[in-house]
Amino acid sequence: MRLRRILSLDGGGIRGLVTCRWLTGVDRALASAGKPTIPQSFDLLAGSSIGGLIACGLALGHPPEELAELYRARRHDIFPGMARRLWSRTTRFFVDGPSAPRYDGRGLEAVLADVFGDARLGDCRVPTLVPSYDTVSRKPVIFKSFKPEHADLRVRDVCRATAAAPAYFPAHPLRVEGHDCALIDGGVVANNPTACAIAEALRRDDNVDCTRDLVVASVGSGERTRPIDVRAAREWGALEWALPIIDVLFDGNAESVDYIAQYVVGDAYFRLQAPLTIGLDDLDDVSDTNIAALESLAGGHLAQPATQALLAELARRL
Numbered sequence: 001m002r003l004r005r006i007l008s009l010d011g012g013g014i015r016g017l018v019t020c021r022w023l024t025g026v027d028r029a030l031a032s033a034g035k036p037t038i039p040q041s042f043d044l045l046a047g048s049s050i051g052g053l054i055a056c057g058l059a060l061g062h063p064p065e066e067l068a069e070l071y072r073a074r075r076h077d078i079f080p081g082m083a084r085r086l087w088s089r090t091t092r093f094f095v096d097g098p099s100a101p102r103y104d105g106r107g108l109e110a111v112l113a114d115v116f117g118d119a120r121l122g123d124c125r126v127p128t129l130v131p132s133y134d135t136v137s138r139k140p141v142i143f144k145s146f147k148p149e150h151a152d153l154r155v156r157d158v159c160r161a162t163a164a165a166p167a168y169f170p171a172h173p174l175r176v177e178g179h180d181c182a183l184i185d186g187g188v189v190a191n192n193p194t195a196c197a198i199a200e201a202l203r204r205d206d207n208v209d210c211t212r213d214l215v216v217a218s219v220g221s222g223e224r225t226r227p228i229d230v231r232a233a234r235e236w237g238a239l240e241w242a243l244p245i246i247d248v249l250f251d252g253n254a255e256s257v258d259y260i261a262q263y264v265v266g267d268a269y270f271r272l273q274a275p276l277t278i279g280l281d282d283l284d285d286v287s288d289t290n291i292a293a294l295e296s297l298a299g300g301h302l303a304q305p306a307t308q309a310l311l312a313e314l315a316r317r318l
Contacts, residue, residue: 001146003044003127003201004208005215005318007058008194010254011049011187012221013165013283014075015276017291019054019221020068021298022272026217027064029311030318038064039126041318042217046197048186050221052130052162056155057115059124059145070115075286077107102284105160105169112156121158122151129200131186131193132161134176140189141176142196149177162186165283167243192254194218194261210264215317218261220273222297224251224281247281270314274301 009019027037035041039058047055057067071078080103121128124145132141143150143158150158153176161172161183171182190196194216202208224247232240261269280293301307 001043001127001204003197003204004213005041005043006194006197006201006217007038007042007045007055008192008197008216008218009045009047009051009054010193010218010220011047011051011163011165011185011191011250013050013168014071014079014286014290015221015281015283015294016050016054017068017071017294018298019051019219020064020071021295022219022302023054023058023064024068025302025307025311026219026272026314029308029315033312033315035315035318042126044127044129044197044201045124046129046193046200047162048131048189048191048193049163049165051193051219052186053112053159055128055130056121056124056159059126059128060116060119060155061125062115070111072291074111074114075291077111079103079284079286080107101166101170102168105164105172108163108169109156109160112159116155116159119155120151121145121153121155123155129193129197130158130162131189131196132158132164132183133186133188134179134181134183135171136180136182141181141183142189144200166246168246168283187250187253190253190257191250192218192220192257195257198261198264210266214265215268215314216261216265216270217314218258218269218271218273220254220271222276222280222294223273225275226278226281247283268317270310270317272301272307272310 023038030037030041039045045055045059054067122145128145130143134141157174161174164172164183165185171184174181174183201214258271
């Protein structure tokens with residue numbers, strides 16, 4: 001199995017809507033070049049967190065715009081508003097204590113069940129890779145649709161695991177390869193799973209020359225720009241850092257992978273990413289105002305001549 005054309009999708013919560021819009025742009029560029037659209041134009045799909053949900057959706061035949069519409073329509077189920085959160089937290093108080101995750105995960109699980117049903121990871125039409133992290137063994141778990149031990153896992157369980165952002169959703173219990181795991185967000189391991197995908201390509205084919213044989217499309221969900229000033233960074237303790245540290249860790253590992261991939265793959269590495277303005281970067285801001293702002297950001301970036309040139313060159317290389 002040769003895995004030389006890679007599509008990698010970052011995490012980002014509700015900002016997965018941006019990822020879907022940019023993937024629609026990739027599809028259009030491929031169609032304009034007379035190439036098959038996603039996923040037929042790629043040998044391997046990789047995704048972390050919301051990117052994992054999108055990757056699995058693509059691999060099972062859901063086009064990017066259909067997935068975008070799903071997030072628009074079901075965003076309040078995935079990230080319930082204040083009233084539902086308070087009721088959920090009240091009912092969980094005696095079981096989970098006062099510091100329970102922000103969301104109970106039931107809405108996310110209902111959406112995943114509706115979208116994926118009982119589909120198995122082995123049903124993916126294109127090899128698909130999805131990272132998560134097991135807090136029991138303290139090791140990454142890299143789900144692979146082409147790994148026999150993972151083929152019978154339900155897609156909805158894999159997606160629930162990779163999207164279990166600490167402090168936002170509870171860990172997902174799942175038995176994997178004979179071990180009972182407590183799985184949390186794939187962003188802890190690789191919010192940008194490009195390096196995992198490249199490593200898998202190299203493992204599968206000893207003759208791969210990264211700078212000659214690979215073509216890698218890496219799609220972000222918007223780059224945070226909201227600063228944490230010097231005073232806050234020096235004075236914050238555990239309570240103040242509780243949520244911001246998740247964003248910092250996710251951003252840091254995504255940017256480091258981007259840096260590595262640029263040098264490993266060279267000019268066959270194509271990264272779709274754009275800075276977020278203040279107010280657009282929360283993982284769970286599903287307000288109409290923010291959704292409109294994310295749509296505007298995604299559309300504006302796609303419309304730029306530099307982005308159009310990048311997509312045209314990507315389509316040519318694939």
